[in-house]
Amino acid sequence: MSASAIRTSARGSLAALYRLLLRTQITVPRLVGIATLGALSVIIGVFARWDSDPSQAAADAVSSYGLGLVVPLAALWLGTSAIGDLVDDRLLVYLWLKPVPRWQLPAAGVLATATVVVPLAALPVAATALAAGANDVALPALLAASLAGFAYAGVFVAAGFWFRRAAWWGLAFVLLWENAVANLAEGSARLTVVGWANSVLATAPDVEVTPSAGSATVAFIVLPAVAVTGWLVATWRYQRADID
């Protein structure tokens, strides 16, 4: 097979896996659940409009509820199921025994998860700022939520490979690590996705966001790096695991 034919075949298999995972991930309960989380975020934004400092109130809502809960929970729900459901349902056998590079399935999982998380979770988080009348906060919120969505997608897709009942493990991660550890001490936010997402949010004018991990420039590197690390870990695991 020629090099171009192999490239075409690789693109075709990645697209096929992506479409498959998107189909298996998107269920009515999941969409309703994530949309409800997003809608609540927007409602919180509406209430922030009456605050004496709507921009700060919007940033607080985006940081604590949007980036702290909506985005990670949406990514958790979808990311752990992307591959985790295939493992639990013993369906991985149909994909493993194909002449497809091993990196493609985890990549398709991360991409499929992000495809749903960005419109259903990141957009409502940005809409929270708009609902609060803090238009200047909306774009940083969208960027922060989208980058965090990608990062969490990588983390939770990898978790789906590693753990049975990965959703419970992920819930503990979101509540204990991402929310508790981020606020534990100065600098601990650097160990969390939400801390770096807050750094992006903090580029909005006239708002203060805590806990923040560092500069936005570094955040633009760290958050995609987390997604890539998750993808690599998942690939490593997929290459070595016995398939049931």
Place this chain on the structure above:
Amino acid sequence: MAAPIEPRVVAEGVSKWFGALVAVSDISFDVGAGVTALLGPNGAGKSTMLRMLCGLARPSQGSVRALGRDPRTDTSVTRLIGLVPQQESVFEPLTAHRFVALAATLHGVPEPGAAAARMLETVDLDPTDPRKLPAYSKGMRQRVKVAQAIVHDPHVLVLDEPLTGLDPRQRADMVALFRRLGSEGRCVIVSSHVLDEVERLGSQILVMSQGRLAAAGDFHELRALMDDRPLRVRVRTDRPREVAGALLEGGTAVGVRLDGDDAFELDTNDARALAHALAPVARDRGARLFEVHPLDADLEGVFRYVVER
């Protein structure tokens, strides 16, 4: 010009353990083109062995070569292997056609949609059926799994209990399909725990019991060995004394023991002869048969006998 690939699967000293549990113990065999049946009771280690043959699981010890390559590490060899796994689960949001077309796409088959349609017709399913897979019966899903395993025209086909859930006509069709695939030069390995199923599948047989290879070779020789073993049967009838006596007198039974007023147990060396003689003997003596129950006819019993021989 490259030499043609020989459809051959070789296992050398293969063992697999999970912690303290030994699932497969020191198994070696070499199978080539044609149908080879892997027979053994549930829990014998057949599925684990088949998973290792496909590369899905790494042997704890020993090695597996499929088409001369290691299926665990050489992704390209999976292009030449087809598998029907034992599990019933399928991708729920997909139709049968999409499921088989997905397999074709991932195998790089040209025109995957058309190939999927052809394969579904081969297993007697309608490629235009709009229903999702969960709406299919168990037998239909089983045939879909076969279609996805052969859509890329593999050199090695591994089927783990593929006849489960099929009705007699579908079983016959599937057996004919497997035999045809084998006769066309593919290496077809089919596992089953049903002796009669294996009889129809092919002449070569591997018998597994408790993780070990208990026997290997020609099925008919093995079958004769199995049929010759002593068999104990419990018969419930309203005239146990008369029927038992006649069977003993006719030589069909080599020993009898009365069990109350309505039953007896007999030992026979020829199960087929007993099957032919019992009903006429009962009829001639005006006896009614309520139950005929082999006491040690389960596969474990058969395998124990074969292994002990």
